Amino acid sequence: MSDQTGLIWPAEGNARVPYRVFADPDIYREELSRIFLGPTWQFLTLAGELPNPGDYLATFLGETPVIVTRGHDGEIHAMVNRCAHRGNLVCLKRRGHADNLTCVYHAWRYDLEGNLDSVAFRRGIAGKGGMPPSFQLAEHGLKKLRVDRFGDLVFGTLSPGAPPLGDYIGNLMGSRIHRVMHGKPKVLGTTSQILHNNWKLYFENVRDTYHATLLHSFFTTFRMSRLTSEGGVDIAENGAHHASYTRNKVDRVDAATSDQLYAGIPSLRENFRLAEPGFLSMTEEFGDDTTTQILSLFPNFVLQQIQNSIALRLVLPKGPDKTELQWIYLGFEEDDAAMTALRLAQANLVGPAGYVSMEDGAVGNFIQRAIHGSEGECSVLEMGGAGHVSEANRTTEASVRSFWHAYRPLMGF
Amino acid sequence: MSDQTGLIWPAEGNARVPYRVFADPDIYREELSRIFLGPTWQFLTLAGELPNPGDYLATFLGETPVIVTRGHDGEIHAMVNRCAHRGNLVCLKRRGHADNLTCVYHAWRYDLEGNLDSVAFRRGIAGKGGMPPSFQLAEHGLKKLRVDRFGDLVFGTLSPGAPPLGDYIGNLMGSRIHRVMHGKPKVLGTTSQILHNNWKLYFENVRDTYHATLLHSFFTTFRMSRLTSEGGVDIAENGAHHASYTRNKVDRVDAATSDQLYAGIPSLRENFRLAEPGFLSMTEEFGDDTTTQILSLFPNFVLQQIQNSIALRLVLPKGPDKTELQWIYLGFEEDDAAMTALRLAQANLVGPAGYVSMEDGAVGNFIQRAIHGSEGECSVLEMGGAGHVSEANRTTEASVRSFWHAYRPLMGF
Amino acid sequence: MSDQTGLIWPAEGNARVPYRVFADPDIYREELSRIFLGPTWQFLTLAGELPNPGDYLATFLGETPVIVTRGHDGEIHAMVNRCAHRGNLVCLKRRGHADNLTCVYHAWRYDLEGNLDSVAFRRGIAGKGGMPPSFQLAEHGLKKLRVDRFGDLVFGTLSPGAPPLGDYIGNLMGSRIHRVMHGKPKVLGTTSQILHNNWKLYFENVRDTYHATLLHSFFTTFRMSRLTSEGGVDIAENGAHHASYTRNKVDRVDAATSDQLYAGIPSLRENFRLAEPGFLSMTEEFGDDTTTQILSLFPNFVLQQIQNSIALRLVLPKGPDKTELQWIYLGFEEDDAAMTALRLAQANLVGPAGYVSMEDGAVGNFIQRAIHGSEGECSVLEMGGAGHVSEANRTTEASVRSFWHAYRPLMGF
Amino acid sequence: MARRLELEQLYADYVHCLDGDELERWPDFFAEDCFYRVTSAENYEAGLPLGLIYATSRNMLKDRVSALREANIYEPQRYRHLVSSIKIVGDAGEGLDLVANFLVVRTMQDGDMTIFAAGRYIDRVVCDAGNWKFTAKSVVLDSRQIDTLLAIPI
Amino acid sequence: MARRLELEQLYADYVHCLDGDELERWPDFFAEDCFYRVTSAENYEAGLPLGLIYATSRNMLKDRVSALREANIYEPQRYRHLVSSIKIVGDAGEGLDLVANFLVVRTMQDGDMTIFAAGRYIDRVVCDAGNWKFTAKSVVLDSRQIDTLLAIPI
Amino acid sequence: MARRLELEQLYADYVHCLDGDELERWPDFFAEDCFYRVTSAENYEAGLPLGLIYATSRNMLKDRVSALREANIYEPQRYRHLVSSIKIVGDAGEGLDLVANFLVVRTMQDGDMTIFAAGRYIDRVVCDAGNWKFTAKSVVLDSRQIDTLLAIPI
């Protein structure tokens, strides 16, 4: 690899990140094949989005288009969305329902599992034309993904080398997923956000427990979360995933001390109050006092619980300096009207217009613009030391370092 | 070449096409020089578009801007649209009339054949400045193209190595051009279509006799053309060009059998009828029962006859994943009002909004999107076997294979 | 270098420029580091734009974002606008006022000279987290530029190797700057122009004394400037900068001869007259009869005096084929109402809509488009011979050649 | 003045019909005997008769709609028309001649937005039993280029 | 007819308020008891209740403004709204139902312009003491994508 | 109300004149004694007097047109103006003060379309013998950037 991109990682290891990895088109291309087509499990959809056999939707592994279907066998299947004949997109619509998958170009027909069923005029007409006898349907199906579920979350990979999904996620993350996904998911709505920055800058941001209360005034000003609240960060057994959490009802220091620690930090806005702060108060539903939990699975999935606002986020690379961030806002079938109303009100906190997430849509782009001409220099990840293991505090960049810990071997850096 | 782009063509030859050739910027750059600036003849204009000496228009060889003029000698001339001084565009307008070609930047003046006539202040002023004595006007003309005509069609090349135009086109294509261009062309209108795909994906599409009745429902549903109609594909003597044709009045199988062969193929829409189908009926003008003929000359020209709708199409590469498709809709001076009305009505069939061509504007882009991450894989061109010679049927990809047959040696693949 | 980009400069030296240097992305990247981050002084701002300590503005060295501040010490300072922590833009606004520079991402705080003052939660909380003891604030400041002033003009460089600013500018250019900047600058307004061409094509244009009266009809038709007027071009001692000047009240030849020399040149429009030509007449303010002076400092600064219209122009590269041209229109505090009115009226001459500069916004793009497929060929710079020294006439490309004279050694060409 | 507001409503209804994907209602904005074409300013100014979409009767408009629904294949997309500067330029016996400026933003299913078309409507309308109908509508596009394809009418 | 012009003025005032960065005046265009949301056509047509901005009272609109002024960080930017094809679609007892097309061009401080949003306003207004107020306003974006972030309301 | 429609017609006529390349008619929309400038919001808000185009009389507008016709060189291009949200903001003795939003799409001869300009007209008009004329027109562009060049007025 290094002979291809010539990148030499600094001796400081995960405590330094060369800015070039956020800008270099060659490195980006390598990531698409080594990471997104490599031995990683990537979120595809919620199982409930495909209730019936024949339901399908289109998504991506990195930049590779993928079809996800509910087969006649009742199982979820996924294949590359590229016809085996001449490479046309087999599914043109983002979601739909069909008994089979027929390519519009020459009407080759695949079943819902991606097997090639028929080729139009395979035998030619009146003994002329058609496919040669050597042509075998079985050899020309759609390229299939390995698919597995973790609860209602469906993941896929193109790599035979990826470990079983359960091992990939691990127990630590698994239990933190389960505590949030405690009911039958009901989608409240979706959105998509175009970030003009490298996908890793967003993933660093999500895993960055240090920034939240410094960049997002709401957390600090309204004591929704502070670094002085009880909380910490868990790193998965395989070192690749993270979950940060806050129990803001429990303070590690008293309120005055907390204010004092934030004194002079702009995110604490002394005189900023709301006319209707009611929507900020949380209704206990998880039974563990955890008010905020941000969980990420390498390389493209985020599960968010901020108070009662629950969302899945899917990170899709679109180029060295462009990323699509898809949001799926969730409630549960079990929710009563009041809970649904609360989730909708708290949705004001997150997403592209979110009181505590708006800034995350821009900060990656600020970095992307700032590093022009500094591709040879490095960012500094020393908060909390140089480690990348679980910590019972969030004044650390441990989970950001753990991202690079997972990234570097895959890339050969 | 292979050492430059590292592409190794598959052993199956023309029956396989690596998707990478549709996406790789290095291969695209090589195509611009090896094919579009290489030993190929490319369509420039209809002679009638430049009726008078001094008329000029601007077009392209690949991405290289070109001027085409009618000289004072009454002949058509073409030169690269780049001033010999500092490289400015000499002609700024797409078409116009001028007695000479004067560059706006420093007023260097060329005659209509591209010879440098004068250099502003060549002798300086009052003995100061000006060009050195060594400067020879004759050495600084515009770069000239070889230009030749085939009937009213004007072609050009920058390559001394290209064979004479007549030999390049050959007799088979020549006679098929003549049968369509049977009168004095009259332009009914023009348009231009931006295709978000590699230029070769469109050229494959045009030469693909297999897709028409499977992708375009009008052909099939209204029996304008079916694979079961009599027809075939001719490949030029040099293997580089093609002409597909249908005589839909003659069926190779009876109507019922034809319907049966199309049974289950989506392009046959049982219950789709028109309120005013009249415009679909053809007025015989070619005297040979040929209802559809699509002819392409490598690498950038298409002549279409669909019923009485005649159009020239010019394929201009604009990047690895962008192509401009220019349309010139034709009638003939000899047309009466009824024939003109019919051609205008049948123009609904073709172009960006055409009932039987709309899909061709998108399908190349579908492929372009589908092959992300599959650059190492190949499309499969086995319909009708592996050959690339004329066939009396269209259930074949022979003429698509013949495109690659012409492409590969030029590229060194 | 040649081994990196493989460019071999033609034997004719500065009399030839390979078109490839205007289009090749690799050469462009090299320019950003070798020229814009290299031993050149680049214009940053007028000192008067930052009157008070705490005033700041954001600009660029090439594509590298830069902050310019007025420090508490009353001096002007400049640093790269990239946080030493994780690379975020420290200043988000194009201009503003602040007592210190605090990064929004994690609230690291810098003083107005770029020294790191504090790191949020550097000591962690309750003994957990925070930066390691080894972390030294002094080692993590913003990257500082060398800053120096020439009168009210502020320049900066990132290179320790750049000579002192005064030596860089030299006496010849220095005196020509002083004659224009004879008062306390007052900004009348600003604008910015996006040029779809390589930055060097604009810089060639600015230094091209040959084109002005041939491309811009106003100069010629209204005798504002002609090549037959007295004038010349000065080249700086270091050969890198230029100043062209006209004294159009003094003609080198009589009016009739002048008209005759321009006969047949399109820029002389016999029958074009203005209803209100009054604004074209100059009010003497420089005491030396010089009616036009265009001065450029390598690689990105232009000082213009056209009659009483004074403007600074800043050339910012934005990609191989994109350039931003920023304009700052000036008057002086000493101006009376009549002079201000005259400068505003004469502003119609320059800028994106300027009667004598409109064309310069497009001509670079015309060249950029014309050289597609001609990257192997060269422009010809032989007007006035092959030299690049001061001349008492403008029918020469000496100052264009002097640009390449300065460019080539920096690039290793 | 009442008439002006009626005509502004006509254009408002017309574009909401197209933008709201109520194509089946679209032919009803035209007289049975009508002319509709989409062309470029280049063709229009050169006096070339071609239309990218070319209809000489309301039935041909209906066929266009049924083809879009039944026969043609194109990726899901929607238009958003902005119309301004509606102006009455003639009042011949056979109807009112109108011009108006339009802009069409096309949004694809993935969310990608582009300026798909900008230009002029050059129209003739008649009032038939209290309802204004187009007897002629020329959609004159400023650009000679169509991005990808032109499916939905303008 | 007078009413139509009043309603057109309402939309004109509304967009000049937003484009002129007079956000503090923005809540006054709404009744105290009101509903405002920004959503995508995709959510709207699927009947999904989510709003990217979601307010059930004028006070929540005021909080949005104070957050933009006091709490949230975003790069300087301005909107330019173009509105056309305002249409009254219902006249129930509780107010008038209106739809209108809009386009928003966003300009960043460096001068970069983009089509930030295009879509429909689906509104209800009531006349309160001679002033028209929105009791409900749904901003339905054609695109499912938001470029970078959505700070200023639409 | 009649006045409002007259003013809307004034803007409609004005943009059709520019978009239709009838530049020779353009100065007639102004009083003989008038002020016209094109500037950026940045200059406007900073109180800087500069205009990219700056005229203090109708004759200077005529000179601008004759320069575009006779002297200046630029690639063939056309504008399409969309105007909305025209609003009367003042009614001093010397005339009516108006603001309006505009968007200009520029189309080049090859068909390339871009958003060339978006912003506000800040105008003063007077009624002279039944015809409304601009005595002052400030074209305030949201963006500080001009793409390539500004030839045709806005």
Ligand code: FES
């Ligand atoms: S590409 Fe799919 S059937 Fe031919």
Ligand code: FES
């Ligand atoms: S570039 Fe053509 S005359 Fe100089």
Ligand code: FES
């Ligand atoms: S990036 Fe600036 S403080 Fe972290």
Ligand SMILES: [Fe+3]
């Ligand atoms: Fe955040």
Ligand SMILES: [Fe+3]
């Ligand atoms: Fe086709």
Ligand SMILES: [Fe+3]
């Ligand atoms: Fe110039």
